[in-house]
Each structure stands twice: as C-alpha cells, then as structure tokens.
Amino acid sequence: MRTLAARHVFVGTGWLSPGLLAWDEDGVLIGVARAPRGTRLTDVAVLPGLVNAHAHLQLKAVGDAPPNFVQWIGKVMAARGRTSLPELATTVRAHLAALLRGGCTAVGEIDNAGTSPRVLARANFAGRCYQEVTGFHLGRDDARSLLRTREQVGSDACPGGIAPHAPYSVSAPLFAACRSRRVPMAVHVAELPEEQQFLHTGKGSLRDLLAKLDRLPRDFTAPGLGAVRYLERLGCLLPRTLLVHCQELERGDAARISAAGAPIVVCPGTIRYFGRVPPPVEDWLRRGIPVALGTDSRASNRALSMQDELAEATRLWPTLDPMRLLAMATENGARALSHRSIGRIRRGARADFFAIPCTENPVAAVASFVHGALSPVAVWLAGGKHAGRLLAQQG
Ligand SMILES: [Zn+2]
Structure with missing residues (x-):
C-alpha cells in the first residue's frame, strides 16, 4: 500500500x-479520508x-x-497515408507523454x-x-464485414468503443452496424456548415469530396435533416454516444x-485553429448536458495539453469558473467516455491524480x-508517480 x-x-x-490517500499495488484507491491530526503533509x-x-493521438x-x-x-489524409504503423505507435507514445506532463491520465x-490499444495499455493510460x-458507400453486408475487421479488445482501464466518423462519411447501414455493437460510440457531429448543407440538400463541397473519393452511392438521396436529427432517426442519439x-x-x-442524455465534447484548441465561433457551452451545461x-489532434492544435485547453476555455467561455472547468475536464470527461473509475478521487477508482x-x-x-x-x-x-525530472523527460 502507498499513501x-x-x-x-x-x-x-x-x-x-x-x-x-491510500492505494494498493494494482493502482486502485483504497482510502480517501481526512488526514489525522499530526500527519506530516x-x-x-x-x-x-x-x-x-x-x-486522435x-x-x-x-x-x-x-x-x-x-x-x-x-492534408490530413495525405500525411496519414505517408505514416507507417510503427511510426503511428511512436507518435501515440510521445503524445501520451505530453498529455501526462499536463496532468492528464485518461484519453478518448x-x-x-x-x-493504439496496445500503446495505451503499455503506457497504463485510462x-x-x-x-x-x-464508408459513405457501404451497404449492410459491407458495413458488417468492415466492423468485423475492427474488433479490438481494450484493457480494463481503457476499454474499446466504436467511432463512426461523421454523418457525411458514414452510411446509414454502417451507423446501424456500429449501434448494434452496443458499445460506447464517438461521432463528429454538426462540425461544419457544409455538413449541415450536405445532409439537408445533398449538395456542396462534401458531396464533391465524396464523389472524388468514389464514395457517393449512385442512388444517394440526402436525409433532409440536420446532423443531430439524422443521428436521432438512425437510433444513434444515445447516452453512450x-x-x-x-x-x-x-x-x-x-x-x-x-433529452437523449448524450454527452458533448468541445475542443478549444481546434476552435482557435480554425477561427470558429465558440459554441454555447454555458447553455448546454444549464440544460444538464455533460x-x-x-485536445483533438495535433493536426488542429498547437500542442497536446489539457492545461492549455483549460486556459483556452477561460477565454472562450469567460463566465465558467475554474472549478466548473475542472469538472468538465474530469467528471464530465469520465461521463463522456462512459467510464466509471476515472474522473473523481474516491475509493475504488483508479489512483489517477496530480498535485499542484x-x-x-x-x-x-x-x-x-x-x-x-x-x-x-x-x-x-494508476498509482505510479511521475515527478520532477522524470515528468520533464516524458516524451
Ligand atoms: Zn476529432
């Protein structure tokens, strides 16, 4: 036991x-209490x-x-195409080390x-x-075969999920196949005006992109709905999405x-990178949305640091006080990832914490x-301490 x-x-x-605080050899908190009088602090x-x-590490x-x-x-697709699998693993390792330095111990x-599952498990990240x-072109059978190639068992600390990328890049049958897995999902939703235009009318730059990639089915007709209502119609607007x-x-x-109980994640660095208008986070929180x-990825952010995201969030949403922002970066994050043993210091949770x-x-x-x-x-x-030079050297 360590304390x-x-x-x-x-x-x-x-x-x-x-x-x-006390935790066991498995990195699980077994004691969270007021320190007795006379304890050296x-x-x-x-x-x-x-x-x-x-x-996207x-x-x-x-x-x-x-x-x-x-x-x-x-640009992102071209860069990704030039990267080998060992290089991907190296990049993920370096990005995890950068996150850890800023007090981050869990990632979606x-x-x-x-x-990534193996790298995350080796790094002991939650x-x-x-x-x-x-696959905007995929019918039911092709969608199911694609999913069979993406069976990934995660660790207890970092279990698996499925990420149908976005309503403009994933067909309705592929969404249905993802939903039928009954695991937590992550979907890029209503990110772009072009996305809403495409879903309503079937027109615009995303249609042109899909046609260029040969992913636009001949019989395609637009759903005629915005992204959120479309997800709702597909049965994918869920507490685990x-x-x-x-x-x-x-x-x-x-x-x-x-009403659906779905969580939202916002990425301040990406909002800054693309010069976007900050969405009404205060209103969403008032409505009880977690x-x-x-951080999103380095392709749209100057660094991978949750501390930087918090600092940027104070500029984007100045009415949110620091404790509220801390809750967004901890408890709401755990809720977003459908993960019970992270995000709060309590008995039975992972011994994931940092000191200032x-x-x-x-x-x-x-x-x-x-x-x-x-x-x-x-x-x-998970109870392992990274401090001083060790912390500075990560990465
Ligand atoms: Zn993303």
Whole structure:
C-alpha cells in the first residue's frame, strides 16, 4: 500500500483539508479520508487526473489551417497515408507523454489503424479507445464485414468503443452496424456548415469530396435533416454516444441532446485553429448536458495539453469558473467516455491524480492552474508517480 498526505485533496463534492490517500499495488484507491491530526503533509492540492475526452493521438501537425475544411481533410489524409504503423505507435507514445506532463491520465482516443490499444495499455493510460470507421458507400453486408475487421479488445482501464466518423462519411447501414455493437460510440457531429448543407440538400463541397473519393452511392438521396436529427432517426442519439464538436447545432438540437442524455465534447484548441465561433457551452451545461473538453489532434492544435485547453476555455467561455472547468475536464470527461473509475478521487477508482503547489487556498490554486500559471509538480498514473525530472523527460 502507498499513501499521500496533502494539504488539500479535491473529492468532487468538496475538499479534504488535509487529505490522506491510500492505494494498493494494482493502482486502485483504497482510502480517501481526512488526514489525522499530526500527519506530516505535503504542501500541495491534489486534483483528479484530467480526462482528455477527444483525441486522435496518431495524427501529426499539418501546418496552419487552409482556407477551407475539405482542403484540411486532404492534408490530413495525405500525411496519414505517408505514416507507417510503427511510426503511428511512436507518435501515440510521445503524445501520451505530453498529455501526462499536463496532468492528464485518461484519453478518448480515436484510432484508425488498430494500433493504439496496445500503446495505451503499455503506457497504463485510462480512458477509451474508439476504433474509427468510415464508408459513405457501404451497404449492410459491407458495413458488417468492415466492423468485423475492427474488433479490438481494450484493457480494463481503457476499454474499446466504436467511432463512426461523421454523418457525411458514414452510411446509414454502417451507423446501424456500429449501434448494434452496443458499445460506447464517438461521432463528429454538426462540425461544419457544409455538413449541415450536405445532409439537408445533398449538395456542396462534401458531396464533391465524396464523389472524388468514389464514395457517393449512385442512388444517394440526402436525409433532409440536420446532423443531430439524422443521428436521432438512425437510433444513434444515445447516452453512450459522445457527440464531438457540435459547432453548428440547429434550433431544438440542444433540447434533443439533453433529452437523449448524450454527452458533448468541445475542443478549444481546434476552435482557435480554425477561427470558429465558440459554441454555447454555458447553455448546454444549464440544460444538464455533460460537456467535456478534448485536445483533438495535433493536426488542429498547437500542442497536446489539457492545461492549455483549460486556459483556452477561460477565454472562450469567460463566465465558467475554474472549478466548473475542472469538472468538465474530469467528471464530465469520465461521463463522456462512459467510464466509471476515472474522473473523481474516491475509493475504488483508479489512483489517477496530480498535485499542484498549494498551502492555503486550494480554489485559488485551481484558478492558477486553469489559467496556466501553475504546473503539476507530480502526476500519479494508476498509482505510479511521475515527478520532477522524470515528468520533464516524458516524451
Ligand atoms: Zn476529432
């Protein structure tokens, strides 16, 4: 058994000041309590490990944003095509190390090559690893065969999921096949005006892209609905479906999402990269939608750091206070990934947490961390400590 006695420990509903944590050899918290009088304390505030609810760890930077999204997709696809499987694994490892430095211990990874589960397991990261599929041209049988090639068993800490990429890149039969797996899903939804245009009318730059890729079925007719209503019609608007981005919601969509109990993840770095208008996160939270934060990939973000995402979030949504943002990056992240043993410091959860310097006021320390003025001094991943030089050297 190992222990940590700290000035302050955040346990979701409040602070243990001072707090005493104990965890077992398997990296599971077995004691979360107020530290007895006379215990020698470390001058830190301990916070639950951050959950990065949306990432593509296999992707590398592709330079500045081109004038339109279809050009960006082209750049990403070309770069991805030039990368070997061993290179993908190396890239994922480096990105996990970067995340860890910023206090992140769990990730919602979108894996399009089948290589990430092993890297995540070796690194002892928690979260969920979604196998990504695309195929706007696929009928029922082809959709089922594609899914059979993407069977991936994750670890207990980082189980598998399925990621039908987006309504403009996945056919209705492929969505149906994904849903019938009955595992958590992640879908890019209502990310672009062009996506809504294509779903309503069947026209625009995404139609041209699909035609160029030879993925537009001859008998294609547009669903005539926006992305969220289309997902609802497909039976995919579910509590286990993580909706990624939601930049272009239509009237009534937020109420639909809230009624369905589906979580949303927003990626501040991507909003900045493409110069997008920040979506109404405060309104979504008021409606009870669990809104989480993600880094997305290096192809649309200057770094992979949940601390950077928090700092950017303070600029995009200035009315959200630091403790609320922390909850988005922890508890809501766990909810987004349909994962019960991360996101909060409590008995039975993984011993995933990090420490920031603090003596007196822990809420002020959280505010400094969220604004980027304080860095983690140590991070515990499944109870294993990464600190000082070790933390700096990761990656
Ligand atoms: Zn994404």
